[in-house]
Amino acid sequence: MKLRSAISRPRGSLLIEVSIGMWLAAMLALLLMRASLLALDSNQWTIMQTLTDAYMTRESALANRLPVADLTAAGSPWPDVAANEARFEGVVSLGRLAGGTEVNGRIVRFRVNSAPEDEALGAGAPDLAIWRLHSVLTYQVGEHTYVKSRAVLRTQ
Numbered sequence: 001m002k003l004r005s006a007i008s009r010p011r012g013s014l015l016i017e018v019s020i021g022m023w024l025a026a027m028l029a030l031l032l033m034r035a036s037l038l039a040l041d042s043n044q045w046t047i048m049q050t051l052t053d054a055y056m057t058r059e060s061a062l063a064n065r066l067p068v069a070d071l072t073a074a075g076s077p078w079p080d081v082a083a084n085e086a087r088f089e090g091v092v093s094l095g096r097l098a099g100g101t102e103v104n105g106r107i108v109r110f111r112v113n114s115a116p117e118d119e120a121l122g123a124g125a126p127d128l129a130i131w132r133l134h135s136v137l138t139y140q141v142g143e144h145t146y147v148k149s150r151a152v153l154r155t156q
Contacts, residue, residue: 105139
């Protein structure tokens, strides 16, 4: 007499169990892949913020150390918009991402005279030269466009 197992399984049940196990493993792998892509996406955002902040810090430093004579001269890096000079516009390199991908942005520079009117100062007041230097950086992350700006106040 043959010994039979206490639980007899119908034919093909092993195939169903293996199929369900493979399906669960595939779903788990997809969830883990999605989580890792989300983590990388937030890391890219942080890298882009660091690159753009560093570039805008450089712009502020350049605006602070530029002599006022060079600032008001023809061909200044910050043209005067009140004098109908064209704004300075150019494509700049913000840095490189891991893998060597270059990140570019568009910079716009202009200056505005912020000196008070002569009537507000009164007669005999010294002439003030107060310039507000604006730098506006436009860059893209994925399909979205972002803008950062800095303004530096210079007096003479």
